[in-house]
Amino acid sequence: MILGKIEKLFHTRGDIAYLGEPVTQLEHALQTAALAQSEGAAPELVTACLLHDLGHLLKDYGQTPTTRGIDDRHPQIVAAFLKGYFDEDVIEPLRLHVEAKRYLCHQDPDYASALSADSVRSLALQGGPHSADEARLFASRPHALRAVQLRRWDDRAKCANTPTPTLTHFLEIAAMLAKRTSAA
Ligand SMILES: [Fe+2]
Numbered sequence: 001m002i003l004g005k006i007e008k009l010f011h012t013r014g015d016i017a018y019l020g021e022p023v024t025q026l027e028h029a030l031q032t033a034a035l036a037q038s039e040g041a042a043p044e045l046v047t048a049c050l051l052h053d054l055g056h057l058l059k060d061y062g063q064t065p066t067t068r069g070i071d072d073r074h075p076q077i078v079a080a081f082l083k084g085y086f087d088e089d090v091i092e093p094l095r096l097h098v099e100a101k102r103y104l105c106h107q108d109p110d111y112a113s114a115l116s117a118d119s120v121r122s123l124a125l126q127g128g129p130h131s132a133d134e135a136r137l138f139a140s141r142p143h144a145l146r147a148v149q150l151r152r153w154d155d156r157a158k159c160a161n162t163p164t165p166t167l168t169h170f171l172e173i174a175a176m177l178a179k180r181t182s183a184a
Pocket residue numbers: 052053074097
């Protein structure tokens with residue numbers, strides 16, 4: 001059931017623009033997962049990449065909410081949606097992908113200067129770059145490294161007209177990881 005809901009969300013809402021970038025939500029999800037797969041990521045992390053921005057589709061704040069000063073808290077929304085259906089190896093990297101951006105902005109000035117316009121706007125709404133204490137705490141989390149990997153692919157996955165494997169391909173990988181609950 002969870003996979004059917006995910007597929008339906010991508011089919012019904014995946015064509016909306018990705019927050020002011022030159023790709024749709026579905027293209028962004030596929031590109032992020034494809035980059036992870038091409039670099040040999042585990043199926044859990046590939047699936048986290050596919051699903052990391054599903055929170056944008058679960059709650060409709062309209063086009064580019066950051067321009068209206070809204071932080072849509074999409075990592076928390078999708079993490080709650082997937083809870084009970086996937087293990088933390090899938091959920092934690094995606095739940096932490098905004099924290100990973102805040103961390104990278106603290107660690108790497110070059111990273112911050114290369115962010116897209118919308119990522120800069122959302123960064124301010126999300127709390128800005130980590131302080132030294134926040135960065136230390138983040139780095140100590142078990143899934144911090146995978147969240148950073150996801151974030152690096154996420155930032156590169158905003159290219160117009162880029163071929164990727166299909167949604168069906170990545171949903172088949174996700175299906176292998178979905179918990180065998182009666183609702184899954
Ligand atoms: Fe995101």
